Amino acid sequence: MDRNPLATPLVMMVTAAILIPVALCPFWLPTLPSEGFWVARGLAVTGGMAVLTVIGHEKDARARLPLVLASPAVTLPLLALVFYSVIPAIYVELNFGGPIAVPPGALSEDLHKPFGLYAAYAAASLAETWVLAFSGIGLLLAMVFDRLIAAHPDRDTHRPYLIWGLVLVCSAGGAFQLGKTYFPSSWASSLVDSLPPLVMFGMALLTGECAAHPIRRGTWVVAGLAVGLALLFPYQIKAFVFFFVALLLTISLRSRGWTRIAVVGTLLATPALGAGVVMLPRGIAPNLAGKIVYRQSETVFCLDFALREAAAGGGEWRTGPFYFTAGLIPRALWPDKPSLSHGDAFGRFCGLDIPGHSASITLLGEPALRGGPWGIAIAGLVLASLSAAMIATWKRGGRISTALALALTPWLIDFDQHFAMYVANLTRAFLAALPVALVLRHFTRRQNGLSAPS
Numbered sequence: 001m002d003r004n005p006l007a008t009p010l011v012m013m014v015t016a017a018i019l020i021p022v023a024l025c026p027f028w029l030p031t032l033p034s035e036g037f038w039v040a041r042g043l044a045v046t047g048g049m050a051v052l053t054v055i056g057h058e059k060d061a062r063a064r065l066p067l068v069l070a071s072p073a074v075t076l077p078l079l080a081l082v083f084y085s086v087i088p089a090i091y092v093e094l095n096f097g098g099p100i101a102v103p104p105g106a107l108s109e110d111l112h113k114p115f116g117l118y119a120a121y122a123a124a125s126l127a128e129t130w131v132l133a134f135s136g137i138g139l140l141l142a143m144v145f146d147r148l149i150a151a152h153p154d155r156d157t158h159r160p161y162l163i164w165g166l167v168l169v170c171s172a173g174g175a176f177q178l179g180k181t182y183f184p185s186s187w188a189s190s191l192v193d194s195l196p197p198l199v200m201f202g203m204a205l206l207t208g209e210c211a212a213h214p215i216r217r218g219t220w221v222v223a224g225l226a227v228g229l230a231l232l233f234p235y236q237i238k239a240f241v242f243f244f245v246a247l248l249l250t251i252s253l254r255s256r257g258w259t260r261i262a263v264v265g266t267l268l269a270t271p272a273l274g275a276g277v278v279m280l281p282r283g284i285a286p287n288l289a290g291k292i293v294y295r296q297s298e299t300v301f302c303l304d305f306a307l308r309e310a311a312a313g314g315g316e317w318r319t320g321p322f323y324f325t326a327g328l329i330p331r332a333l334w335p336d337k338p339s340l341s342h343g344d345a346f347g348r349f350c351g352l353d354i355p356g357h358s359a360s361i362t363l364l365g366e367p368a369l370r371g372g373p374w375g376i377a378i379a380g381l382v383l384a385s386l387s388a389a390m391i392a393t394w395k396r397g398g399r400i401s402t403a404l405a406l407a408l409t410p411w412l413i414d415f416d417q418h419f420a421m422y423v424a425n426l427t428r429a430f431l432a433a434l435p436v437a438l439v440l441r442h443f444t445r446r447q448n449g450l451s452a453p454s
Helices: 009-023 025-031 036-056 072-096 108-112 118-122 126-148 162-182 196-212 218-232 237-254 257-278 284-311 323-328 362-396 399-407 419-448
Strands: none
Touching: 009 025, 009 036, 009 126, 025 036, 025 126, 036 072, 036 126, 072 118, 072 126, 072 284, 072 362, 108 118, 108 284, 118 284, 126 284, 126 362, 162 196, 162 218, 162 419, 196 218, 196 237, 196 399, 196 419, 218 237, 237 399, 284 362, 323 362, 323 419, 362 399, 362 419, 399 419
């Protein structure tokens, strides 16, 4: 592993000096006029680019970019920054001439009625300061953990994962489609919903084969990925889009020349292609605006009113900071476990009362409502622990470990999810894929007689 010339104490101190004010946004940014938010956004973007540069210069023995750049520890804070702060703010400046302050005592249902105007109320709000702080803290932790955790050379790249990947994709994907067709709402539905992580685990194994043998095994890999897409469609669109982007990013980090150019081009075109496929009649541009601007702006708008309720004591929502631990217990072991999904109830913070409409207050809103400052602190410790674990896996794990981490990416970077469901969905996905990963690790070690890390 090449030593990173940019990961010096001086460079890291400068990067930290840029990001620390961003991490402390809730304490100083509300005292400035709305124009001051562009200072914070600029600092966050600059700090994010600096973190990517510091991490990206630690290339491996073959001069390839480090896989940790695709880790959720890096991508989650960047996604929150770009899609929940920067892009909506640009949209508001172009369409409304700037943010609009929420009138004192105004109700969310009154402000939400004019379509799209909630974006102007969400920009430069208290909620955006918390989004910026989340991004700043996440990027700081990613840089520090990357510095503290040493990389381990990958010594198991020649193991035969192609067959294993194809078997997982076809068997788990086929079972998922059969389950959705014949057991749509029975007791088996929870088991059926645990199968997509296995399909993605198989696809992640195929990704490693594509990087190691792009010509010899490329046709089989592409066929396996196409089969995985077909078998997950149309039930897991959001999760699969997250996974597909992470998949392409990982391949681009492990490929060279024209292969990398083709993969990066596909990666850049994915949002437009996805929008066109999902809602072609509306056209690509309106659908991109709806998916990239309106949804995220509405979420920040809802988060702002949720934080107002939390600051007032939380009311009926206040249950204690460890409320989310119920998500660690699978429903198979606790059949009477209370539902952790409160998307309909969160609609009150958006001013919505539409049956079946699920509102989001992001990963930040529910801990503040349920546990107050302690809730935010404990949720932050959980996310920081996941960040360290992900960086350790991507830097020190073998092919199986990194494939498992890649398969869990859709559930690790879901900033739009409320925290208890984030924990529950991630736990279910992890427990579904872990036994298969352990069995695969056992058989491949026996077959190859190696003791490299997996």
